[in-house]
Amino acid sequence: MKNDKLVKPDPYIALKFSDFRYFVQVKILITMALQFQSVIVGWHIYSITHDPLSLGLIGLVEIIPNFAVTLFAGHFADLYDRKKIVYSCLSVLLLCSLALYHTAYYVTVDKQVWLLYCVIAMSGFARGIIAPSLFSILTECVPKEHYVNSTSWHSTLWQVAFMLGAGGSGFLFSAISYNVYLVITAFIILAMIAFHFISPKPHLNKADAKAPMLDSIKSGVKFVFSSQIFLGAISLDLFAVLFGGAVALLPIYANDILKVGPQGLGFLKAAPSLGSFLMAALIVHYPPVKDTGKKLLWAVMGFGICMIVFGISKNYYLSIFILAVSGACDNISVVVRGTIMQSLIPADMKGKVYAVNSIFIGSSNEIGAFESGVAAKLMGVVPSVVFGGTMTLLVVLFTALKAPNLKNLNFLEKEQSNL
Numbered sequence: 148m149k150n151d152k153l154v155k156p157d158p159y160i161a162l163k164f165s166d167f168r169y170f171v172q173v174k175i176l177i178t179m180a181l182q183f184q185s186v187i188v189g190w191h192i193y194s195i196t197h198d199p200l201s202l203g204l205i206g207l208v209e210i211i212p213n214f215a216v217t218l219f220a221g222h223f224a225d226l227y228d229r230k231k232i233v234y235s236c237l238s239v240l241l242l243c244s245l246a247l248y249h250t251a252y253y254v255t256v257d258k259q260v261w262l263l264y265c266v267i268a269m270s271g272f273a274r275g276i277i278a279p280s281l282f283s284i285l286t287e288c289v290p291k292e293h294y295v296n297s298t299s300w301h302s303t304l305w306q307v308a309f310m311l312g313a314g315g316s317g318f319l320f321s322a323i324s325y326n327v328y329l330v331i332t333a334f335i336i337l338a339m340i341a342f343h344f345i346s347p348k349p350h351l352n353k354a355d356a357k358a359p360m361l362d363s364i365k366s367g368v369k370f371v372f373s374s375q376i377f378l379g380a381i382s383l384d385l386f387a388v389l390f391g392g393a394v395a396l397l398p399i400y401a402n403d404i405l406k407v408g409p410q411g412l413g414f415l416k417a418a419p420s421l422g423s424f425l426m427a428a429l430i431v432h433y434p435p436v437k438d439t440g441k442k443l444l445w446a447v448m449g450f451g452i453c454m455i456v457f458g459i460s461k462n463y464y465l466s467i468f469i470l471a472v473s474g475a476c477d478n479i480s481v482v483v484r485g486t487i488m489q490s491l492i493p494a495d496m497k498g499k500v501y502a503v504n505s506i507f508i509g510s511s512n513e514i515g516a517f518e519s520g521v522a523a524k525l526m527g528v529v530p531s532v533v534f535g536g537t538m539t540l541l542v543v544l545f546t547a548l549k550a551p552n553l554k555n556l557n558f559l560e561k562e563q564s565n566l
Contacts, residue, residue, distance in 0.1 A: 158431045160289075161297035167288040169344045171301060174281075175308040176338035177237075180244070180331045182312025184270070186416055187320055187327050188247065188263055190409055193398045195260055199528065202395055203520015208264045209271035210517075216275040221367055221502025224279040230347065233284070236277035237339050243270045244331040251325035282501040284345065286492075295434050298485040302478055303427035310420030317413025367499030370492075379550030380443070380484045381504055383542065387447050387480075390538035393454050394419070395519045399528050405463045418467045419474030426475035430482050439483055440556030444547050446479035451539030458532030483556075 161167050192201050224232060243266050250262045289297045319327045372378055394416065401412035453473035460466045492500045522531035547554050 158296065160293050161300045164289050166345050167285075167297060167300075169341055170285055170288050171304045172341040173338045173345075174301070174305055176334045176341065177240075178305055178308035179312035179315075180240070180334035180338070181274075182309055182416075183316045183319065183327055183331050183334075184244065184247065186313055186316035186413060187325070188267060189395075189398050190320065190412065191251065191325070192260055192263055193402070195256060199396065199399055199523040200520045201260070202398060203517040203523075204264065205267060206395060206515070206520075207517040208268045209274075212268050212272035213275035216272060217278070217502045218367070218499070219502075220276040221279040221499035223276075224283050224502070225499055229280040229284050230342070230345070232280040233277055233342060234339065236273040236280075237335055237342070239273035240270060241332060241335045241339075243267075243273070244328050244335060248325065248328035248332070251328060279499070279501045282488075288345075295482075295486050296431070298482055299427060299431045299434060302481050302485065303424060303431060306420045306424040306427055306474070306478065310417045310424055312417075313420060314413050314417030316416075317408075317410035320409050320413075367503050370500050371503045375550055375552040376440075376556055377487060379546055379553035380480075380487055383443070383447055383546045383550075383553075384480055384484060386542040387450060387539045389515045389518055390535040390542065393457060393519060393532045393535060395515065395517075396523055396528055396532065399523070400466070404461060404528070405466060407463055411463065414467060415470060418470035419477065422471030422474030422476075423478040423481070424474075425471075426478040427482070430478070434482070438557060440552075440554045443480055443483045443556070444543055444554060446476040448540060448543045449473075449476040450480075451536045451543065454536030454539060455533050456536075458529050458536060487556075 189202055189205060192205065220232075246266045246269075247263070250259055250266065254262055285297075285301065286294075316327065319330060323330075371381070397412055397415050401407050401409070401415055405411060405415075407415075450473050453469050453476065457466055457469045457473070460469060488501070488504060519531060519535065522534065525531075526534065
């Protein structure tokens, strides 16, 4: 019976739970706000420096504080009130958006870049703390048997928000300039209001309350490295995005190669989300429960090929199409990995295990952005993107050879609890 539910689920079952509906509202608002911030800050800094390395540094200054707090944040998420943790972090993000606005209009240009980096670092600190708590709350919004469906819907709606945030940022900037930072502030406030309606989810891991903090964190690390499927899935994403992270260079493509300006940049950044949204909508009705591991590997391979084609493309419309295809490939990875995570992690370890996952996944975009900036500085923009796509293909080949349990993963044939 359990396998039948995986094969023929009610495609709308997750949306019938009010907590899940409020949760995705929060994620939509936060995601759009952070996408506005990402696009506008990238354009802001590059318009001042005209240096590709300055774009890579955005990812670096965000991920350093994120790294510093993520493992501890996972421990706290399993020990303290997760809703209070989320509220505190949203408050910090609110202050960051106001600081960005102040920097844009009340600070001289020669000092703006370093202040922008400082604000992004604080934002990375807050995002590192909030992520394990948000994930833990998500897994409590629906019963375990609906995790595939909730993961698909969560990914679908997240991609819609990403697409609207990235695509709309260029138009907003053209209309109101750096007042976009005030729009970000408003979205964060709305997210805080929506979050209030999620039912209280107090959680206390009594074992963690007694155990030393470092021992608790080590248990999360040990759990991750004990599962070939779990470790293989997150490692695949880490290295694929690390080498294939051409998105960080989109301001250069928009300004120097494709010559489409900030509005074109918004569309380029939104294109992967459009492809991801279309794939996620398909997965809701046709979840990847058969030959799941093989589909995951083919999807990441497709992502690498897309990066190579995008790197050499000089046609704006072809570039948008290829980025959309890359987003569709990436969404398969997101859904498979999310379902594995929600199914494998025990309830009392969700925070700290997700924190370890964040070190792999949450950091891959930022580190990939830094790698892309450095590679573009040393090799040139186009060769660096082609190189990254090629390395992604090699990562897929290595994973297929070294992680047979992941390659042979099949949700249709085995119980999730036995993965």
